[in-house]
Amino acid sequence: MRTTFYYGPWQCSAAFMTRCESRCAAQGYALMGCMWLADIKGDWKGRFMLMPAEAGGRLAITHCCCDYPRVADLEVRRKAWNNARKSFRRDWASEYGDWPRSGDAWPGHHIFDLAHGGEPVAPGNVLPVPKAVHEVFNNEYPACYAPGGRWRAIGPDHPYSD
Numbered sequence: 151m152r153t154t155f156y157y158g159p160w161q162c163s164a165a166f167m168t169r170c171e172s173r174c175a176a177q178g179y180a181l182m183g184c185m186w187l188a189d190i191k192g193d194w195k196g197r198f199m200l201m202p203a204e205a206g207g208r209l210a211i212t213h214c215c216c217d218y219p220r221v222a223d224l225e226v227r228r229k230a231w232n233n234a235r236k237s238f239r240r241d242w243a244s245e246y247g248d249w250p251r252s253g254d255a256w257p258g259h260h261i262f263d264l265a266h267g268g269e270p271v272a273p274g275n276v277l278p279v280p281k282a283v284h285e286v287f288n289n290e291y292p293a294c295y296a297p298g299g300r301w302r303a304i305g306p307d308h309p310y311s312d
Contacts, residue, residue: 151192151193151194152192152193152194152195153190153191153192153193153246153247154190154191154192154193154312155188155189155190155191156188156189156190156191156310156312157187157188157279157280157283158185158186158187158188158189158309159185159186159187159286159287159290160185160186160305160306160309160310161184161185161186161300161301161303161304161305161306161309162184162185162186162212162301162304162305163186163304163305163306163307164304164307165307166184166186166210166212167181167184167304169212169214170184170212170214170215170216173214173216174214174216174217177216179216179217179218180216180217181214181215181216181217181302182215182216182217182294182295182296182297182299182301182302183215183293183294183295183296183299183300183301183302184212184213184214184215184294184301184302185212185213185215185287185290185291185294185301186210186211186212186305186309187211187212187213187259187261187277187287188210188211188277188279189208189209189210189211189310190208190209190211191206191207191208191312192206192207192208192209193205193206194206211261211277213261213262213263213291213294215291215294215295215301216266217295218266218267218295219266220265220266221264221265221266221267224264224265227264227268227270228264228270230270230271231258231260231264231270231271234270234271235258238258238271238276239255239258241273242273242276242278249278250278250280252280252281254281256278256279256280256281256284257278257279257281257284258276258277258278258279259276259277259278259279259283259284259287259288260275260276261274261275261276261277262275263291266295
């Protein structure tokens, strides 16, 4: 199995934007924007019933910026993440392989951000990202929650080529 991460952020495709709009509406919030954070590509080569076989797929990681209120307990959430970071990475590694590093361990980006109610240590809410990408994500999140921003515009179906 070979896994490749492609990092955005990109504007969401029409399908992802529609999905976000439905998700926000179901929770009683307006959609402010949608960010396509990453695409994870998995390629498998092996044998099936003694014959050579190949398969693969992609998983898009998106964030719906609903008009969520800011939380009052942000520092508590950050502290929970800081206290659990090492064990979280260890648990993550047991399922997906070593947590990526470039010298230091990559930051864990909270897909549903802590400031708007994201869970600090939910396994499906933390994505390893290179430090420079994490800074871009953190700089773009406020724009996603701002009315009429560029994250409300529809992007391409496939924003990169491999």
